[in-house]
Amino acid sequence: MSDSPSLYIDGDTLLHRLDPRAKLALAAALFVGAYAFLDPVVVAVPLTLALLAVVLTGALANLLRLWFILVALFVVGLVVWPAFTPPAGPVVVDLPFIEITRRQLTASLARSLRIVSFIVTGVAFVSTTSNEEIVRGLRGLGVPYAFCFAVGTALRLFPTFLGAAGTVRQAQEARGLDLSASNPIERVRKFVPLLIPVFMTAFRNVQTQAMALEARGFDTQSDRTFYNEASFDAVDWAATGLSLVAIVGVAALALSGLG
Amino acid sequence: MREILTMWRDTRMIMLVAVVAAVYAAVLLPFKVFTILPGLTSVRPANVFPVIFGIMFGPAAAWGAAIGNLIGDVFGGTFGPGSIGGFLGNFFFGYVGYKMWGNLGPLSSGVEPDFRSKPFRQLVEYAIVAVAASTACAAIIAWVVDALGLVPFSVLAPIIVTNNTIAAVILGPPLLYLTYPRIKDMGLLYTDLLRDEDVTVSTPSRSQLAAFALLLTPLVWIGVGISLFGPSSTPQIAVGALLMVVFLAGAALGGERLSSIVGA
Numbered sequence: 001m002s003d004s005p006s007l008y009i010d011g012d013t014l015l016h017r018l019d020p021r022a023k024l025a026l027a028a029a030l031f032v033g034a035y036a037f038l039d040p041v042v043v044a045v046p047l048t049l050a051l052l053a054v055v056l057t058g059a060l061a062n063l064l065r066l067w068f069i070l071v072a073l074f075v076v077g078l079v080v081w082p083a084f085t086p087p088a089g090p091v092v093v094d095l096p097f098i099e100i101t102r103r104q105l106t107a108s109l110a111r112s113l114r115i116v117s118f119i120v121t122g123v124a125f126v127s128t129t130s131n132e133e134i135v136r137g138l139r140g141l142g143v144p145y146a147f148c149f150a151v152g153t154a155l156r157l158f159p160t161f162l163g164a165a166g167t168v169r170q171a172q173e174a175r176g177l178d179l180s181a182s183n184p185i186e187r188v189r190k191f192v193p194l195l196i197p198v199f200m201t202a203f204r205n206v207q208t209q210a211m212a213l214e215a216r217g218f219d220t221q222s223d224r225t226f227y228n229e230a231s232f233d234a235v236d237w238a239a240t241g242l243s244l245v246a247i248v249g250v251a252a253l254a255l256s257g258l259g
Numbered sequence: 260m261r262e263i264l265t266m267w268r269d270t271r272m273i274m275l276v277a278v279v280a281a282v283y284a285a286v287l288l289p290f291k292v293f294t295i296l297p298g299l300t301s302v303r304p305a306n307v308f309p310v311i312f313g314i315m316f317g318p319a320a321a322w323g324a325a326i327g328n329l330i331g332d333v334f335g336g337t338f339g340p341g342s343i344g345g346f347l348g349n350f351f352f353g354y355v356g357y358k359m360w361g362n363l364g365p366l367s368s369g370v371e372p373d374f375r376s377k378p379f380r381q382l383v384e385y386a387i388v389a390v391a392a393s394t395a396c397a398a399i400i401a402w403v404v405d406a407l408g409l410v411p412f413s414v415l416a417p418i419i420v421t422n423n424t425i426a427a428v429i430l431g432p433p434l435l436y437l438t439y440p441r442i443k444d445m446g447l448l449y450t451d452l453l454r455d456e457d458v459t460v461s462t463p464s465r466s467q468l469a470a471f472a473l474l475l476t477p478l479v480w481i482g483v484g485i486s487l488f489g490p491s492s493t494p495q496i497a498v499g500a501l502l503m504v505v506f507l508a509g510a511a512l513g514g515e516r517l518s519s520i521v522g523a
Contacts, residue, residue: 031339115410122339147267149273203278206447
C-alpha cells in the first residue's frame with residue numbers, strides 16, 4: 001500500500017472531467033452489462049470497456065495494487081460455482097474426484113468474470129473521482145445534506161485515524177507486542193491494546209467539534225446554498241443518455257434470450 | 260425506528276456518525292492483508308466496532324458502520340454493486356445492539372453494558388447480541404451478493420457469521436469494560452444526545468418479542484438459505500426478501516431498552 005490510502009489519480013481525461021453523477025450512470029451501465037448475461041464472451045464486453053477506461057485514465061497502477069484480490073476472486077469463483085451449477089453438456093474436466101461439464105465451466109467462468117468486471121469498473125470510478133466529487137455527486141442526486149456532510153467528514157477524518165492506527169501499532173510493537181500469532185483468535189485478541197487509543201482519541205473531540213460547527217452556523221433543518229454549485233454540462237447529459245440507452249439495450253437483449 | 264431518521268437533526272449525532280465511520284474504515288483497511296479466504300474475507304478486528312458502538316451510540320453507529328464499510332470498499336478497491344449489500348448489512352450490524360440490550364427477558368442482565376456488575380450475565384447477554392448482529396449482517400450481505408450472482412449464499416453467509424462473531428465476542432467485553440464508563444462520562448451515549456421523544460420506549464413484552472425476532476429471523480434465514488435453496492435461485496431471493504421484511508418488522512416493533520436502563 002502506498003502512503004496515501006486514496007485510489008484517486010489526478011488527471012485531465014474526459015472521465016476525470018465528467019460530473020460524478022454521469023460517471024455513476026456509466027458505471028451502472030457496465031454493472032448492468034456484466035450482471036445481465038451468463039455467457040463469458042458477452043460478460044467480457046463490459047469487462048473490456050472497464051479495463052479500457054482504467055488504462056486510458058492512467059489508473060492501471062491502482063489495478064496492479066489490487067491484483068491479488070482480483071486473481072483470488074476469479075479463482076474462488078471458478079472453484080466454487082461448478083458445485084452449485086446443474087451439470088449439462090459434455091464433460092470437459094475429468095479428474096478422479098470431480099467432473100465438470102461444459103455448462104458448469106462456462107457458468108463459473110461468466111460469474112468469475114462478472115465479479116472481476118464489477119471491481120475493475122469500481123476502480124475506474126474511484127480512480128477518476130475525488131472524495132469531494134463523490135460527496136458533491138451524492139448531494140446532486142438529492143441525498144440529504146446532513147448525510148453528505150457525515151460522509152465528507154468521515155472521508156476527511158479517515159486518513160487521520162488510519163495514520164493514528166499505524167502509529168499506535170508501531171509503538172505497541174516497539175514495546176514488544178507480537179502480532180504475528182498464527183492462531184486467528186489469538187491474533188484478534190492482541191489487537192485490544194491497539195484499538196483503545198485510536199478509539200478514545202477519536203471520540204474525545206466529538207463534543208467540541210459539534211460546538212464548533214454550530215458556532216459557525218451549521219444547521220441541519222434549513223435549506224443551504226452552496227458557493228460552488230455543480231453544473232451538469234452537455235457532455236454529462238450525453239454520457240448519462242448513452243448509459244441509459246445501454247441499460248435499456250442490455251435489458252432488451254437479456255430478455256430476448258441472448259447470453 | 261424513527262430515531263434512525265430524527266437523529267440527523269442533532270449535530271453531535273452527525274459528528275458521531277462521521278467519527279464511527281472513520282474509525283471503522285481506518286481499522287478495517289490495515290487488516291485487509293490478514294486473509295482468511297482470499298478475496299472474500301480477512302481477519303477483521305474492526306468487526307467489534309459496529310456491535311459495541313451500536314450499544315453506545317445507537318442509530319449513529321448504524322449509519323456510521325454502513326458508511327465506514329462503504330469507505331473501506333472505496334479505498335480497498337472492492338467498490339461495486341456488492342457494496343449495496345455491505346452498506347445494508349453493516350447498517351443492521353450496528354443497529355441490532357441497542358435494540359436488544361435489556362430486552363432478552365431472563366437472558367438479560369438488567370444493567371448497563373459496562374461489565375462491572377453481574378459480569379457473567381452481561382457476558383451471556385452480550386454474546387447473544389453479538390451473534391444476532393453478526394448473523395443479521397451476514398444474512399443481508401450474502402443475500403445481496405448471491406442475488407448478484409457473485410458468491411453463493413451458502414458459501415458466504417457462514418464465513419461472515421464466523422468472522423463477525425469471533426471479533427465481536429472476543430474483543431467486545433474488554434473494549435466495553437474499558438470504554439463504556441468514559442463514553443458515558445463524556446455524555447456521548449445516544450440516550451444523552453437524542454431527545455426524549457426520539458428514544459421510544461415500548462412495553463416490555465413487545466420489546467422482548469422484537470428482540471427475539473431480531474435474534475431468530477437471521478438465524479432462520481441462514482439455516483433456510485444454506486439448506487433448502489440453490490444460489491441465485493428465485494426461491495433463495497424471495498425467501499431472503501420475505502425474511503428481510505420480518506426482520507424490519509421486528510426492528511420497528513421494539514423500543515430502546517438501554518435508554519430505560521441508564522435512566523434517560
